[in-house]
Amino acid sequence: MTAGQRGQILALTGDPVLVGRLMEMGVLEGDEIELIGFAPLGDPLEIRLGDSRLSLRRREAAHVEVQLLS
Amino acid sequence: MTVSTSSSAASSATTRRLTVALLGNPNTGKTTLFNALCGLNHRVGNYPGVTVESRKGQLTCDGIAVELIDLPGTYSLAPRSPDEMVAVDIILGQQAGESRPDVVVCIVDASNLDRNLYLTTQALELGVPVVVALNMIDIAEEQGIQIDRATLSQRLGVPVIAIQANRKRGLAELRSAIAEAAGSGLPTNRVTFPAAFDREVERLTDAVGAEVPPFLVRRLLLDVGGYTERRLSERQGPILGQLLAQARQRLAEAGCPVPAVEARSRYGWIREITAAAVQRPAQRPVSWSDRLDRVLTHRLWGTLIFLVVMFLVFQSIYTWARPLMKLIDEGKTLLAESVAATLPAGPFTNLLVEGVIGGVGAVVIFLPQILILFAFIAVLEDCGYMARAAFLMDRLMSRCGLSGKSFIPLLSSVACAVPGILATRVIEDRRDRFATILVAPLMSCSARLPVYILLIGAFLTAGQPWWVPGVTMFAMYSLGLVLAPLVALLLKRTLLRGETPIFILEMPAYKWPSLIGVLHRVYDSATAFLVRAGTMILASMILVWVLLNFPAGDYHTRIAELDEQAKQAEGQEKEEKEQLSHQLQLELKRQSYLGQLGQAIEPVVRPLGWDWRIGVAALASFPAREVVVSTLGVLFELGPADTEEVVEKGGETELGKAIQAARWHDDPNRPLFTVPTALSLMVFFALCCQCVSTLAVIRRETRSWVWPAFTFVYMTTLAYVAALIVYQVGTWLGS
Numbered sequence: 029m030t031a032g033q034r035g036q037i038l039a040l041t042g043d044p045v046l047v048g049r050l051m052e053m054g055v056l057e058g059d060e061i062e063l064i065g066f067a068p069l070g071d072p073l074e075i076r077l078g079d080s081r082l083s084l085r086r087r088e089a090a091h092v093e094v095q096l097l098s
Numbered sequence: 099m100t101v102s103t104s105s106s107a108a109s110s111a112t113t114r115r116l117t118v119a120l121l122g123n124p125n126t127g128k129t130t131l132f133n134a135l136c137g138l139n140h141r142v143g144n145y146p147g148v149t150v151e152s153r154k155g156q157l158t159c160d161g162i163a164v165e166l167i168d169l170p171g172t173y174s175l176a177p178r179s180p181d182e183m184v185a186v187d188i189i190l191g192q193q194a195g196e197s198r199p200d201v202v203v204c205i206v207d208a209s210n211l212d213r214n215l216y217l218t219t220q221a222l223e224l225g226v227p228v229v230v231a232l233n234m235i236d237i238a239e240e241q242g243i244q245i246d247r248a249t250l251s252q253r254l255g256v257p258v259i260a261i262q263a264n265r266k267r268g269l270a271e272l273r274s275a276i277a278e279a280a281g282s283g284l285p286t287n288r289v290t291f292p293a294a295f296d297r298e299v300e301r302l303t304d305a306v307g308a309e310v311p312p313f314l315v316r317r318l319l320l321d322v323g324g325y326t327e328r329r330l331s332e333r334q335g336p337i338l339g340q341l342l343a344q345a346r347q348r349l350a351e352a353g354c355p356v357p358a359v360e361a362r363s364r365y366g367w368i369r370e371i372t373a374a375a376v377q378r379p380a381q382r383p384v385s386w387s388d389r390l391d392r393v394l395t396h397r398l399w400g401t402l403i404f405l406v407v408m409f410l411v412f413q414s415i416y417t418w419a420r421p422l423m424k425l426i427d428e429g430k431t432l433l434a435e436s437v438a439a440t441l442p443a444g445p446f447t448n449l450l451v452e453g454v455i456g457g458v459g460a461v462v463i464f465l466p467q468i469l470i471l472f473a474f475i476a477v478l479e480d481c482g483y484m485a486r487a488a489f490l491m492d493r494l495m496s497r498c499g500l501s502g503k504s505f506i507p508l509l510s511s512v513a514c515a516v517p518g519i520l521a522t523r524v525i526e527d528r529r530d531r532f533a534t535i536l537v538a539p540l541m542s543c544s545a546r547l548p549v550y551i552l553l554i555g556a557f558l559t560a561g562q563p564w565w566v567p568g569v570t571m572f573a574m575y576s577l578g579l580v581l582a583p584l585v586a587l588l589l590k591r592t593l594l595r596g597e598t599p600i601f602i603l604e605m606p607a608y609k610w611p612s613l614i615g616v617l618h619r620v621y622d623s624a625t626a627f628l629v630r631a632g633t634m635i636l637a638s639m640i641l642v643w644v645l646l647n648f649p650a651g652d653y654h655t656r657i658a659e660l661d662e663q664a665k666q667a668e669g670q671e672k673e674e675k676e677q678l679s680h681q682l683q684l685e686l687k688r689q690s691y692l693g694q695l696g697q698a699i700e701p702v703v704r705p706l707g708w709d710w711r712i713g714v715a716a717l718a719s720f721p722a723r724e725v726v727v728s729t730l731g732v733l734f735e736l737g738p739a740d741t742e743e744v745v746e747k748g749g750e751t752e753l754g755k756a757i758q759a760a761r762w763h764d765d766p767n768r769p770l771f772t773v774p775t776a777l778s779l780m781v782f783f784a785l786c787c788q789c790v791s792t793l794a795v796i797r798r799e800t801r802s803w804v805w806p807a808f809t810f811v812y813m814t815t816l817a818y819v820a821a822l823i824v825y826q827v828g829t830w831l832g833s
Contacts, residue, residue, distance in 0.1 A: 044322040044357055045178070046600050051361030052174040053602055054213045068397045069493035072502075074605060079210040081391075081605040083489045085496070088601060 031065040035094035042091040050092065054080055061094060115163045116280050117197050119189055121221055122205035123214055124171035125482070125606035127233045131205055131263040132168040133618050135273075142626070143167070145193065149528065149801055150181045152188070160277040167199065173213075173604075175220040176317060176360075177325040179528065189224050190311050198226070200280040203272070205231045205263075208238035208245055209607065211376060215368045216361075218254070222288045223313050227279040230258040231272055237607065242379035249375040255287030264612050289367040294352035295319075295359055298345045305341055306330060319345060320360050387482075387607040394486050404490050407483070408509060411474045419513075422466035430459035445654045448647065449640070457639030464516050464791060467544075468627055469620050471510050471517040476619035478506075480611030484524065485603055492601065498583035499590030501525070501601055504534040508582060511541035512575075515792045519799055520623055527599035533589045535799060536809050537582040539792045542575045542784055545724040548741050549783045550574050552727060556754040557776040570780075577784045581816075627795070638721045638790040645692040646718055646729075653686040683732050692717055706782065706818070707775035707825040709762060716782065723788035727753070734760060774828030778821040786817035 029035060037059050040047045054077045055061070064074040064081065072085040122128040132140075136155025143152045153168040169185040177183040184193065191198025202221050206214035221228050230251075238245065251258040257275045261268035291299075303315050310318075310330070317326040319342065331338050346356045354362075394400050434451045441447040478484045484506070492502030503525045511518030518538045525531040554567050647654075657679050664675035687693045696714030703713040711733040719726040727741045734756040760770040787793065793806040800806075 040358070048176065048321070048357035048361070049600050049602055051358060052176065052216055053604075054216075054365070056361060056365055057358075064391075065395060067395065067489050067493060068401045069490075071493045071496075072489060072601060072603070074395065074489065078212060080213050083485070083492075083601075083603040083605055085492070085601045087598070 029063045029094060029096065031063055033096060034060060034062045035096045037061055038093040038095050040092055046088060046091060050088070053082060054078060055082075055092060060097070061092070115165060116159070116200045116276070117165050117167065118201045118203060118276055118280075119167045119169055119185075119199040119226075120203050120205065121169050121185070121189070121217065122171060123173050123207065123217060123604075125604060126171075126205050126207040126214065127263040128171055128205050129168065129618075130612060130615050131231065131233065131261065132166065133614065134263050134266050134269060136166055138618075138621065140168075143196070144801075145184055147801075148180045148184055149531075149799065150184055152184070157273070159273040162277050162280070164276065167196070172217065174217060175224075175313075176321050178321065178323075179325055181528065183325050183329075186313075186317075189221075189226060190313065192311075200227070201229060201276050202226050203229050203231055203276065205233050205261075208232050208235045208260075209241060209243060211238075211243075211245065212365065212368050212372055215254075215371070216364055219289050219364045219367060220313075222254070222256070222285040223316070225284055225311070225313070227282055228256045228285050229272070229275045229279050230254060230256055231263075231268075232258055232260045233263050235260050236262060237609070241385060242383060244377040246375045246377075250371065253287065253371040253375060255285050264615075289364050291363045292352070292354045292359065294349060295354055295363075298349060302341065302345060306334060306338070318342065319349075320357055322346070322356060385607070390608050391486070391605070394483070395489060400486070400490060404487060407478075407487075411471070411510075414470055414474070419466035419470055423463055426459065426463050426466070430455060430462075445647070445650050448654055449643065452647075453640040453643035454636070456643070457636040462628075464514060464627065465624060467514045468517045468520070468623055471513065471521065472620045472623040473616055475506065475510075475521055476616040477611045479524070480609070480615055482606045482608045485605050488603060489605065498587040499598075500530055500534060500583075500586055501527070501599070502603075504530060504586075507534050508538060508541060511538040511543060512578075514543050514545070515539040515541065515789065516627065516795050517623070519792065519795045520627070522799065529590065529594040529596050530599060532800060532805065533586045533594050535796055536589060536805065536812075537586045539787050539789065539809060539813060540578045540582040540585060540785065542578040543789075545722070545789070546574070546783055548724060548727050550780055552730075552754060552757075553776040553780050556758050557771060557773055570777075574780055574784050577781065577820075581785070585812075585816075626798075642692070642718055642721050645695075646687060646690050646714075648690060650686070651689075653682055657682050657686070680732075684734075687714065687732055705825065706778045706821045707772065707829070708779065709770055711760075712770075712775075712779060716779075716786075716788075719783075719788045721788075721790045723783060723786075726783070726788075730757065772829075772832070774825045774832060777828055778825035781824045782817045782821040784817075785813060785820055787813035 037055065037057050039057055040050055040055065059077060062076040064076055066073045067083075072083045073089060074081060074083050075089075120128060120132055132153065132155060135157050139157075140153050140155035143154050145151070150170045152170065155166045155168070157164050157166060167188060169188065170181075172182065172185060175186050175189075177186050187193040188196050189199055189202060202224065204218045204221050206218060218228070218230060232245065232247065232250075235245070247258050247260055257279060259268055259272045259275050261272055298319060299312070299315055302319055303310070303312070306315060306318070314326050314330075317324060318330060321327065327338070327342065349356055349359065394403060434455045437455065438447060438451050441450070475484070478487065487506060488502030490502065491505040495502050495504050504522070507518045507521040507525070509518075510521055515538045518541070519535050522531050522534045522538070525534060550571055554570050558566050558570050660675050660679040660682065664672050664679060667675055688697070693710075693714055696710045696717055699713055700708075700710045703710075703716070708716070711730075715726050715729045715733055718729045724741060731753050734753065757771050758769075762768045762770055787810050793810060796806040796809055797803060
């Protein structure tokens, strides 16, 4: 995904603790997600989910599978 | 005692006191609401074994006295650590020393309702009446979000009160709702979980026993490797782990895997409710917060603005605090002089003047820096910039095993480690927080400056190329900047080893900081420091004073007599008397306990290029490094030297000249201070933990004596080894 792109969350994979944390913050399968951009040093990144904006490291974001929406 | 109606509640107001817990996500205005309800009338609650604390305030709701507990902000009641367990234990009435809350007030952010209601749905299951305080309606309305409060209340099955905590609106209604909710029925509406899940909960209840609250049985099943499991395993043994694994396996097969089943069920329920109660525009409008964020997190502009903000914070701690610190110092001197003038001369007066007043002064002198730093931190956090600062710096800090949240505490430590360590409270992860606390004192704080200035002025200015003083000063500061991340990395790989904590950072909407909120924060941090660190600092100052002045013999009276004679004498006689008094003072320190210790350990400090006088000055500086200048003054027969004067004039002071002229006691032809000696002393001061305030604050923040002891030992060892290398290599290069 590049900055400004939107996608639909397909699945969350990996460590159940991480999946649990992401899901309680509102990262849910089927929802729309927008990549707002990256920090100046390339990591972490900022996403929008509904009304909230979250920052994740690439390491965590790699566990979120997304299908791009055009 | 139960109260069924509000009228009987009012009549029993004299006997009944309600306990109410305030629960909410971070950045929802929870603290603002607490302050609006309780004012300054609060105290801090500590719990054994954890580093979080809660604030407790008093208020009255419709004539009933209420104790309000401000629980730590959280997104979910899914405890993964003892720190996170505190909120659950308090609400369930399992926290020793706390009575079970009669009501839980959930504060929710109306502009981010779905995510905020997640925590509320958990609160509904705790078996306590719930009141929802709907905050930030104004921001929601700006974004075109309309909330039908009656529908929301009806669907949630609990009262929903609209408030604006920052403008103190809706508080009377909230108070009435709290009074009414106490003793009323428990919430009946709640999230419906899949039948398979409920069956597993029933099975598990049979296994662990009915005395475990239903909420915790559900947590046991949902939180893989969570704290509930760890706590109950101690009681139930390894069989529990097997039971849980089987139950989770069955749930996965039934199509509701843990932990996804919880979020799916809760958000499913929430969305049904908000679909009925909330109207939002089809197209999300671009808010000013979005536009601002584009600039503040921009690759170029964001970085530039960040650097400017950090420079302003740092510079103002440095410069604004200075006149205030000078004022405190002058006030202390004035008080000391007037006490010395009123009371008869003698050891008691000296103790009062140098030990007590000096000790109190050494505590209070930190206040300006603490106040200024915390005003900045409160503003940056209140307006939402703190999350952006962590976002911008995270990559850099992750290289040394920390996260972006450690950046501001470490940077603040360049001014003073005490507020820096207090500022680590924003770091949720315990290991990250401790690593940051332990390396913060390595940053070169402003109290090291007088030592650098004195020694650079005396030995590295005259006869050296013009750039030497600047480069030396830069090198001293760089030492901390380079070593702190390295030590942090080492700690995170050894003592504080563990999985990299999950980094999920909410980027809250920007808003104007509230003046009251900022003042509250500043007031809290100042009292926390004065009351809880101050006593220990004072005690240690007095102890070192006693060690440096006893056994006293008749020195004190003889010095006082000479000083008195010097006051009345003129010209050469005056100088002679002063000289004699200074010699006696040196004599007193030499035969004092600390002086004897200093002479005994001379073999230890000699490899650093120090004689016993430098050793004693270093020892006497352990409570507070800034006393080194005045101690050196006494030890080089000048009487106590003025630190301010040294900072302004450096090597040109009397003290600067005296240490240039000093010779070894066993070799009068050999100068005591050479460039390697000066460098070794500076490096020692740069790395050594000579600050009881810092140790007291570490003890307070880590709730343990182990960590301050560890910090002291590792820093002193590091300082000794580094000073040894500098002196030995320096001498070898010079020969």
